Amino acid sequence: MTVFSTSPGTRDILAPDAARWRQFQEIFASVVQDAGYQLIIPPMFEDLGVFLRLGEATEVVTKEMYDFEDKGGRRIALRPEQTASVCRAFVEHRPTTPWKVWYSGPNFRYEKPQQGRYRQFDQVGIEVLGVEDPLLDAEVIALAATFFTRLGLKDVQLAVNSLGDDGDREKYSAALHEYFSANLAQLSEESQITLTKNPLRVLDSKRREDQVLINAAPKIRDYLSADAANHFDSVLRALDALGVKYAIDDRLVRGLDYYRRTTFEFVSTALKAAHTAIGGGGRYDGLVEQLGGPATPGIGFALGLDRTLLACDAENVFAAPNTNVSVFVVDTTGGLHAAQVCNLLRNNAISVDRAFDNRSMKAQMKAADRSGAAIALIIGTDEVAAGHIIVRPMNSGQQYAIAQDQLVAAIRSELQK
RNA sequence: GUGGGCGUAGCUCAGUUGGUUAGAGCGCCAGGUUGUGGUCCUGGAGGCCGGGGGUUCGAGACCCCUCGUCCACCCCA
Numbered sequence: 001m002t003v004f005s006t007s008p009g010t011r012d013i014l015a016p017d018a019a020r021w022r023q024f025q026e027i028f029a030s031v032v033q034d035a036g037y038q039l040i041i042p043p044m045f046e047d048l049g050v051f052l053r054l055g056e057a058t059e060v061v062t063k064e065m066y067d068f069e070d071k072g073g074r075r076i077a078l079r080p081e082q083t084a085s086v087c088r089a090f091v092e093h094r095p096t097t098p099w100k101v102w103y104s105g106p107n108f109r110y111e112k113p114q115q116g117r118y119r120q121f122d123q124v125g126i127e128v129l130g131v132e133d134p135l136l137d138a139e140v141i142a143l144a145a146t147f148f149t150r151l152g153l154k155d156v157q158l159a160v161n162s163l164g165d166d167g168d169r170e171k172y173s174a175a176l177h178e179y180f181s182a183n184l185a186q187l188s189e190e191s192q193i194t195l196t197k198n199p200l201r202v203l204d205s206k207r208r209e210d211q212v213l214i215n216a217a218p219k220i221r222d223y224l225s226a227d228a229a230n231h232f233d234s235v236l237r238a239l240d241a242l243g244v245k246y247a248i249d250d251r252l253v254r255g256l257d258y259y260r261r262t263t264f265e266f267v268s269t270a271l272k273a274a275h276t277a278i279g280g281g282g283r284y285d286g287l288v289e290q291l292g293g294p295a296t297p298g299i300g301f302a303l304g305l306d307r308t309l310l311a312c313d314a315e316n317v318f319a320a321p322n323t324n325v326s327v328f329v330v331d332t333t334g335g336l337h338a339a340q341v342c343n344l345l346r347n348n349a350i351s352v353d354r355a356f357d358n359r360s361m362k363a364q365m366k367a368a369d370r371s372g373a374a375i376a377l378i379i380g381t382d383e384v385a386a387g388h389i390i391v392r393p394m395n396s397g398q399q400y401a402i403a404q405d406q407l408v409a410a411i412r413s414e415l416q417k
Numbered sequence: 418g419u420g421g422g423c424g425u426a427g428c429u430c431a432g433u434u435g436g437u438u439a440g441a442g443c444g445c446c447a448g449g450u451u452g453u454g455g456u457c458c459u460g461g462a463g464g465c466c467g468g469g470g471g472u473u474c475g476a477g478a479c480c481c482c483u484c485g486u487c488c489a490c491c492c493c494a
Contacts, residue, residue: 008485059492063418081494107494112418114488123494190491204492255493265494277494304494332452361452369454380452394454 009111009119016320017309021122023321024151024305025104028124031147032102035139037126040101042085044108048075050088053290055257064109066119078108081256083284083300084291086127091293097130116275116307125281127300129288134231137262137283137299138238144266144279144301145244151308152317155270156278159249160239161263162232163200164224166286169260172223173199179218186213203251219250228261235262258284262299268311278311279303324372326415329354330364331379341377341389341407348408350415369394375414377407393417 006012013021029039054061066078079085082103090099104124111117126143128136141158148156163169176199180187187195188207195202203214224232239246246264254263263282271278281301288296312318327345329352331338338354345352353371355364361380368376378390383401391410392399402410 005485064492109493111492113486114490117493121494125494194491201492206490274489275493279494302494307494330453360447362448362450362454363446365452365454367454376454378453382452390453392453399453 007119009113009117011118015323019323020309020318020320021305024309024318025124027150028104028147028303029102031150032126032143035100035143037100037102040086040089040103041105042079042082042089042103044106045076045078046085046088048077050084050291051077051080053258053287054080054084058255058257060109060255064111066108066110080109081107081302082123082125083127083256083258083298083302084287086300087129087284087288087291087293087298090129090288090296091291094293097296098136099129100126101128102126114275115273116271116304116310118306122305123302124305125300125302127298129296129298131299132285132297134234134262135238137231137235138242138244140281140299140301141235141239141246141264142242142244144281144303147303148266148278148308151312153268153270153308153311153315154317155268155315156311157267157269158244158246159252159265159267160235160246161220161249161252162224162228162235162261163220163253163259163263163282164228165260168220168223168225168228169200172218172220175218175223176200176202180213183213198257200253201255203253204255214251221250231261254280254282258287258290260285264301266303268307268314270314271307271311272314273310275307277304278307322372325351325353326373327352327375327377327411328368328371328373329377329379330361330368331355332358332361332364333379333381333384334358337379337384341379344408345411350408350411375411 033039048065048067051065052061060080065080068076070076082105086101086103102125104122106120106122108120110119113119126140128140141160145158164172177195180191180195180199180202184192186209187202188205188209191202191205191207191210194205202210203217205214221229236246236248252263252265254265259282261283263280265280266278267276268278269276279301281299283297283299285297286295287298288294309318327350329338329341331354335354335356335358342352342354353373355367365376374394376392376394378392378399383389386401388401388403389407390399391402391414393414
């Protein structure tokens with residue numbers, strides 16, 4: 001008999017972690033919905049073409065795509081991220097702007113799994129389409145910061161940068177290419193290859209031998225157009241006004257090719273791992289156009305759920321919520337009375353579980369203890385004969401009998417304590 | 418895709434230079450306790466030692482392959 005296990009890079013999220021996930025998503029939802037963002041649920045797979053717009057130089061597109069042909073002969077891909085889907089949805093439905101949406105769900109990338117990196121990984125995020133105002137950039141960044149704070153995270157650092165407009169990017173990219181080419185011998189082999197594909201990405205190299213060269217490389221800020229420079233300056237001033245702490249990082253280029261102007265990244269300094277970026281985003285003015293829509297500015301961020309939870313673990317905050325029932329019914333008379341009591345309590349919105357298979361009282365009490373319930377209700381032959389039920393608060397060491405018709409009230413008052 | 422570490426009970430792990438019937442703790446089940454959990458005591462269930470091949474009289478230990486997992490590189494959330 002073959003025993004199956006999860007595919008590489010995927011896993012089962014069981015209790016108590018699963019409840020924590022849900023709580024995470026609920027907190028995120030409340031933060032962004034209170035800021036006017038509406039939930040969008042795009043499909044998990046789309047026409048491959050949607051994601052090819054993310055850029056030919058991105059490995060997310062060239063190497064890591066989960067793509068396949070469906071039975072209708074369509075080229076399909078599991079989404080590697082959700083920004084492209086949101087833009088596609090915008091073009092498809094043409095909602096009025098500003099369009100502020102949030103999402104939560106799994107994405108897929110065919111990568112080698114390691115700590116904080118899975119083939120199926122969850123992100124929560126927001127996107128806004130149709131607004132150019134730098135104050136929106138600041139709002140978006142501030143919301144992410146607010147969310148991290150809400151989770152209880154403290155060791156999170158924000159890095160910001162501007163990649164300029166299309167023309168700026170090209171000029172800067174050319175300048176980088178020239179600079180690195182002139183010092184090619186000092187560059188690592190990997191970075192030399194990266195240079196031919198996307199010079200900007202060389203700045204992202206973590207290889208030690210590249211660092212000296214990278215540190216002395218031309219800065220993007222010297223290549224920004226007046227418009228882009230002003231925009232960036234306004235974003236920074238707004239962040240200051242909002243009290244959001246940040247550091248400007250000239251080397252922050254981010255992985256996807258569609259970014260323009262503002263980019264940002266949140267890093268957990270509590271994480272001792274290769275992957276410390278727990279969230280990031282930026283502007284992608286132009287992406288909607290690439291997907292066949294009208295010229296529309298866009299900005300957003302995505303936060304990695306798994307990584308953020310790792311950061312929470314590292315800081316020892318945001319524990320899994322308690323999902324225990326309040327009451328556990330022990331019935332040694334066959335179980336039918338327990339069924340009736342459970343039904344009664346559930347109809348009165350009191351959470352309750354019970355034991356099955358008519359096990360011994362000792363076994364059922366053990367189950368009651370394990371359930372974490374605050375109260376055990378005990379029904380034996382004596383109780384049935386007397387027409388009452390024993391109420392046993394689990395931590396008191398005491399218990400008392402109560403008539404059936406007063407049970408709900410008794411439990412309510414007991415749970416108040 | 419590249420490199421390294423690790424795969425023994427549900428979980429965490431022991432298991433000597435290859436040598437009888439593979440162990441511990443926790444968890445689980447039952448009993449001690451003829452109705453009462455969390456402490457304690459006793460007992461029990463539970464293993465194709467990841468899979469395949471090889472070396473050997475003999476392999477959980479050694480060799481090869483493979484799969485999985487973890488970590489790092491690459492890249493990214």
